[in-house]
Amino acid sequence: xxREKEVIRTIYHKDVANFFESIGSSGELARxxxxxxxxxxxxxxxxxxxxxxxxxxxxxxxxKESCIHELISHLKGDKA
Amino acid sequence: xxxxxxxLIELVSKYGAWGVLLIxxxxxxxxxxxxxxxxxxxxWRARIYKAVYKISGKSEAExxxxxxxxxxxxxxxxxxxxxxxxxxxxxxxxxxxxxGGKTAQIKENEIIVxxxxxxxxxxxxxxxxxxLVKQTSLIGIRHILKEPLELSMDLNLIKNLLIEIGDRRVxxxxxxxxxxxxxxxxxxxxxxxxKIVEIDEKGLFTRLLLVQLDDYSKRIIGKPGSSEMFHEIxxxxxxxxxxxTKVYAQDVPLDFITQNIKIGIILVGETSKILxxxxxxxxxxxxxxxxQFTSIYVIIWDKEFLGNVDSKAHKKFVEMTxxxxxxxxxxxxxxxxxxxxxTCTDHEGxxxxxxxxxxxxxxxxx
Numbered sequence: 001x002x003r004e005k006e007v008i009r010t011i012y013h014k015d016v017a018n019f020f021e022s023i024g025s026s027g028e029l030a031r032x033x034x035x036x037x038x039x040x041x042x043x044x045x046x047x048x049x050x051x052x053x054x055x056x057x058x059x060x061x062x063x064k065e066s067c068i069h070e071l072i073s074h075l076k077g078d079k080a
Numbered sequence: 081x082x083x084x085x086x087x088l089i090e091l092v093s094k095y096g097a098w099g100v101l102l103i104x105x106x107x108x109x110x111x112x113x114x115x116x117x118x119x120x121x122x123x124w125r126a127r128i129y130k131a132v133y134k135i136s137g138k139s140e141a142e143x144x145x146x147x148x149x150x151x152x153x154x155x156x157x158x159x160x161x162x163x164x165x166x167x168x169x170x171x172x173x174x175x176x177x178x179x180g181g182k183t184a185q186i187k188e189n190e191i192i193v194x195x196x197x198x199x200x201x202x203x204x205x206x207x208x209x210x211x212l213v214k215q216t217s218l219i220g221i222r223h224i225l226k227e228p229l230e231l232s233m234d235l236n237l238i239k240n241l242l243i244e245i246g247d248r249r250v251x252x253x254x255x256x257x258x259x260x261x262x263x264x265x266x267x268x269x270x271x272x273x274x275k276i277v278e279i280d281e282k283g284l285f286t287r288l289l290l291v292q293l294d295d296y297s298k299r300i301i302g303k304p305g306s307s308e309m310f311h312e313i314x315x316x317x318x319x320x321x322x323x324x325t326k327v328y329a330q331d332v333p334l335d336f337i338t339q340n341i342k343i344g345i346i347l348v349g350e351t352s353k354i355l356x357x358x359x360x361x362x363x364x365x366x367x368x369x370x371x372q373f374t375s376i377y378v379i380i381w382d383k384e385f386l387g388n389v390d391s392k393a394h395k396k397f398v399e400m401t402x403x404x405x406x407x408x409x410x411x412x413x414x415x416x417x418x419x420x421x422x423t424c425t426d427h428e429g430x431x432x433x434x435x436x437x438x439x440x441x442x443x444x445x446x
Contacts, residue, residue, distance in 0.1 A: 006169040006216050008208055009176045011194040012143055019176060019194075023186070052191040065257050068193075068207065072214050073231075075191050 036062035122152030157244035164291040169216040220297030224305040232272035275321040282324040344368035349381040382433035
């Protein structure tokens with residue numbers, strides 16, 4: 001029997017630039033227009049940690065432990 | 081590793097061909113286990129890809145290693161966790177392959193995480209364990225919980241999963257970067273964490289509190305969250321905390337009744353009491369049924385391990401607890417939901433055997 005699985009999608013560290021291109025945000029990234037939705041720091045290829053979608057908006061997150069923790073907590077799913 | 085090899089050499093030198101045959105059978109048995117066990121084979125796949133990555137340095141091998149290592153280790157740990165019921169979902173790590181796509185590829189409420197290189201795997205494991213716990217535990221009640229209590233329960237669950245993984249580098253990373261900074265966030269988090277840890281040390285976090293909260297979430301489906309609901313949960317934690325920190329001969333409440341939670345607990349901890357007979361415990365069980373409790377737990381804290389115990393009395397103690405279980409099911413016709421054996425430490429630091437059984441009376445509609 002197939003077990004219930006939580007699929008978590010991840011980005012390979014060498015594919016970050018491709019990822020931004022694939023979501024159509026590489027221009028904004030290059031211009032420094034993307035900011036961490038938690039601390040406001042400018043997102044770069046090096047400090048990018050996660051992205052989430054909430055109410056149609058993309059929320060980006062930098063690699064500070066406190067920010068990623070906050071983002072995951074913010075999204076914690078009430079699926080009941 | 082060396083001790084394994086020494087054992088194998090000893091087997092061969094002592095038993096000759098029979099020793100070789102024995103080792104061969106052992107290897108076949110282990111291989112069969114790996115093949116038939118999805119999580120074990122994932123862990124082995126990870127080891128193979130790790131070796132390939134170390135030799136070749138190829139990205140494909142690194143990706144396969146990271147993905148299989150995380151899934152295999154977290155899923156094995158999750159399986160070994162002592163939940164009364166199936167609790168956390170299994171994890172599946174998938175690489176985002178969205179070349180040429182649009183933002184629509186990211187689903188509402190989905191989080192996509194950039195993982196670190198294979199050399200920082202401990203960080204990757206903690207990150208995804210955190211995501212798994214927050215996405216698949218405390219479902220249906222997160223909107224009720226206030227942040228300090230929710231955070232304390234999450235941290236403890238993540239900690240338990242990582243302990244089960246059994247890699248000290250992973251645990252060290254978690255304690256340094258996640259656990260301590262979050263616990264020190266506020267006095268409230270510190271206080272709730274202290275309570276949750278005490279409950280956990282008595283074995284009642286995954287085996288009772290989370291089971292009961294899962295039950296609770298089913299009872300309140302469709303109801304908007306309220307502060308009364310939060311207080312019910314907070315009081316349940318306090319109730320279990322009092323029981324977990326109970327000292328010898330101290331009286332603590334053994335039933336918990338609120339609008340949505342009605343549970344009774346029968347605590348068998350004192351040898352001298354049960355050796356006189358199980359009637360008092362059966363009377364307590366009858367009282368719980370009469371009160372229409374939805375779950376009745378029988379918790380047995382056995383005599384201290386390794387102490388100078390009276391072996392005759394201990395045997396009698398075990399017999400009496402077994403007959404208590406039989407008599408409960410025979411007299412009250414109450415189905416047993418689960419029974420879990422474990423070890424815990426009492427307030428004096430003594431290691432004790434323990435057993436928790438959950439009974440759900442037939443009048444409770446599941």
